[in-house]
Amino acid sequence: MNEDTHVEWREWGPEAFAEADRTNKPVLLSLSATWCAGCHEMDTETYSEPRIAANVNDGFVPVRVDVDRQPRVRERYNMGGFPTTAFLTPEGKLLTGAMYLGPDGMRQVLDRVREMWDAKGNEAGRVPRALAGNPTPAGAVTPAIEEHLAGQLGEKYDERFAGWGNDAKFPMPRTVEFALKRERDQALRTLDAVRDHLLDDVAGGFFRYAGDRGWGDVHHEKLLDTNAALVRAFANAYLYTGEDVYREPAEQTIDYLTDELWTGLGIGGSQGPAEGSDYYLLDADERAETTKPRTDLTVFAGGNALAADAFLTYHAYTDDETAREYARRLLDTLRTDLVDEHGVVTHFAGDEASESLLLEDHARVVAAFCRAQQVLGEGVDVARAVADAAIDELYDEESFRDGPAEGTGMLDKPLRPIDANVEMADALLDLAVLTGDDEYREIARETIGAFAGAADRIGVQVASYGAVAGRLCRDPLVVAVADEVGSDLHRAALRIADHEKLVVPEATGDEYERGKAYLLDGDEAYAAETPSELMETVAERAQL
Known part of the structure; x- marks a missing residue:
């Protein structure tokens, strides 16, 4: 039993689903994260309420999953954010789900799910459309794809506050990089807003997002992936402008990542918001006397590869030796601890239970070692091995699955996420040039083409799709x-x-x-x- 919540959480795996089948109970799946304030609040306010916990323990098989450690579970059952509470059949099909549930809302949902289960049982379960095995909407890769996404920049750009969209503002570093070559003023104004509103000017590092259009209501999580991607975006803005207002935030964030989240082996995955809402209003001395925010020091392959890529990008433009040294250390950890002799990447270090062969990890490791080849003159052999492993194990029907099509619940149903496919295609284009092997370019073309039939429906959140399509339509520089x-x-x-x-x-x-x-x-x-x-x-x- 988890004494914090009074719920008897099981681990994700066949045993929990076998128990659900044996006892004829639905599975209650809680998707949580170390950095997620709402997740901890829900534990405190909802799952620790004795009557709710008793109801959960008696009527369901409760399973808790860390979304950073098990991203394939996250992507199949996420209800739109975290915390997610999903209800599943013993076969792993989806009954229903919600995000944050307070005590009253949880009572109502528990009763409703029990009624549904008693009335329909397994027949109430469904498989989401993305997992139904339908082919991706293939089409020709033409310059029109890049032109469409460039047009989306202007259509969705917020002229008043910068950024794209008129609701919550996420930094969207890959969209910024796409815009740097096509709508530079939009990109720079957005980076200005990110710097002014999301950068922790005391410790460094960027917060995850702002809850409103004007970049207010800041959510104070700091995730490695977001910060590494922003280091690279700010460094690339410095490449075009030569202005320190873009170099300095990158430098501050490298310092933050290699200080606050450095483990000796690599960079930890996240730092959550502080327990007290005033922590980020304090100066450095005051923070030193206050309890630090909750930190997850798990060394994830994808995040550390992205950081190595970003650090080397920054070093390439500035000659910064600290960035180069930490990048080398990250690359050494990836080689030694996270990439095996066959090029298979393990999701995180130090745990035999970690998944392997996840598409996003492979894409980012390939990209990092391609960057290392360009900047340090070494790394292409690792990039090639990791790319070949992904192609051998994950590539079929002209695109990549997010991981092995096997596992508990709906993990055996293939998912082909466009964003990770774009990252892999982009990395393969680099690898094709660095190795002289055009097969990688052809696989990248097929991968982008696998989604091209729906290119007119792709928005600025995946603007990098347009960048890779554009690279495929012209000779590389x-x-x-x-x-x-x-x-x-x-x-x-x-x-x-x-x-x-x-x-x-x-x-x-x-x-x-x-x-x-x-x-x-x-x-x-x-x-x-x-x-x-x-x-x-x-x-x-x-x-x-």
Whole structure:
């Protein structure tokens, strides 16, 4: 029994569902997270109420899942946010569900679910449409996809407060990066709003989102994934502008991640809001005398890969040695503790129960080691092994499943999330250039094409779909540097003001002369001997 809630929580697994079948009871699935204030409040206000706990224990098989540790469960049963309370049949099909439930709401829902179960039993369960096995809406990959998403930027942009949409504001770092090349003013104004409203100016790090259109009602969770992605977005804004107002938030956030969340092995997954609502109004000295917010120091593969990618991006534009050193340490942890000899990625470190072969983890690890190859001159072999494992195990019907199509409940039903497919396709395009293997580019094309039939319904939340489609419709901007890593030419190539470019360091071959950089444009190669010549060549080609 969990003494905090008085509910006899079971772990997710076949035993819990076998018990539900044996006792003819529905499963009550609680999706929770360490960083989720509402989850802890629901434990305190609802699950610790003795009569509710007794009702749950007597009439249901209660299962608690950490959504960060078990993302496949999260994606199949999430009711729109956390906490989620979902009710399932013993087969794992969905009966009904809700988000936060106070004591009165929980009593009503428990009674209603029991009535439904007594009347219909297993027949009341359903499989959501996304898991029904229907083919994705395939179509041709054309420039119209990028044009549509670029148009969505303007259509959904909030001219008054910045950001996209007229409700709660999330930072949307990948949308910002898409906009940096297509609607730069929108991107920069949005980053200004993110910096001014979501950055903790005492400890560093970005909060998860603002609850209203004007960036007020800030929710004070700090998640590794959000912060790593914002480091990269701010660094890329600095690449285009050279302004410290975009470099400094990235630097502060790197300091936060490598201080507050550093475990020695990697970066922990999250820091939740403080118990008291005033914590983030305190200065550094006052915070030192107050209980710190709840922290989850689990080292997740995807988040740490994203951080390594972001740190190396920042280092490439600034020569910051701290960012490079921590990136190296993260890459070492990924190699040693989270990627096996077959290229299979384990979701988090230090627990044999961790899932493996999750699409998002593989996509981010491939991207991180492709970035390492460009910036440090090493890593492409790991990227290739991890990509090959994902292709072998997760790729079918011209797109990727989110993980192995097996497991308890509806885990055996394939899910093809567009956002993780886009991340993998983007990483495969990088890998194709760095290895010279066009098969990766073709798999990326098929993956983007698998969703292209519904491209006109894709919105700004997945604007990166347009970026990858655009990359597939034109030759990539590639700079081959026939010089050592860290040379002036190499550093200049990394700082070309296009964050979608690819840099191939230590380029060798009869076509390359040592000590020169080559701008590759289709079958043509334009040589430069100095950083200034390289920049002039890039500018000239951009005007054609």
